[in-house]
Amino acid sequence: MLLHLQQVLTPDELRAARAQLDGADWVDGQATAGTQSVAVKNNQQLPSKGTASQALRELVLGALHRHAVFFSAALPKKILPPLFNRYAAPGEHYGAHVDGAVLHGGGLRVRADLSCTLFLAEPDDYDGGTLVVQHLYGSERVKLPAGDALLYSSGSLHEVEPVTRGARLASFFWIESMVRDETQRRLLFDMDMALMRLRARDGESAEAVALTGTYHNLLRLWADT
Structure with missing residues (x-):
């Protein structure tokens, strides 16, 4: 990155x-x-x-x-x-x-x-x-x-x-x-930036809520706190 x-x-x-x-x-x-x-x-x-x-x-x-x-x-x-x-x-x-x-x-x-x-x-x-x-x-x-x-x-x-x-x-x-692997970290960053743009355009839509859940479940899977 x-x-x-x-x-x-x-x-x-x-x-x-x-x-x-x-x-x-x-x-x-x-x-x-x-x-x-x-x-x-x-x-x-x-x-x-x-x-x-x-x-x-x-x-x-x-x-x-x-x-x-x-x-x-x-x-x-x-x-x-x-x-x-x-x-x-x-x-x-x-x-x-x-x-x-x-x-x-x-x-x-x-x-x-x-x-x-x-x-x-x-x-x-x-x-x-x-x-x-x-x-x-x-x-x-x-x-x-x-x-x-x-x-x-x-x-x-x-x-x-x-x-x-x-x-x-x-x-x-x-x-x-918290996420040691660079590829995983980059995927999470790209998803988060896309979610910010989606919310700016459409607000808290059903799609934004669903993808936010996916983001946090991936972070939950990969993060070491």
């Missing part, structure tokens, strides 16, 4: 996040790199135990919990506490890597089914810094508006290209889904 989530943060939330980030003290991002990624990671991160990180985590998690498309696509069981990074000119980047299968943070152990990058700088604020995600049919180059996010499989090979001007700011985190 490779999904663009629009307007995860409101304009007010984005301004509050930027106020925290613009005055932040950053540390070397290699502090949280795994054995594979440490050789290709060159960026900065916000210290995870600082007051700024705590406030920003609460803001991001609150936004995710109200975002219906995120919930429908991810069916989150656990979300690793969000982290925050900065790629600055000249040349900070994160080479091609795959995220670890099991990750730890905030007292949680999470099987990383899905990765999410929430963009916190506008595309015009920096050059380079494109997120490149490999998938079955090739690769996708992603540079989203501030406040939008990309949800993608944690097993995907991906990278952040070097920043040549300005600074790229983002939050990143991982999700363990």
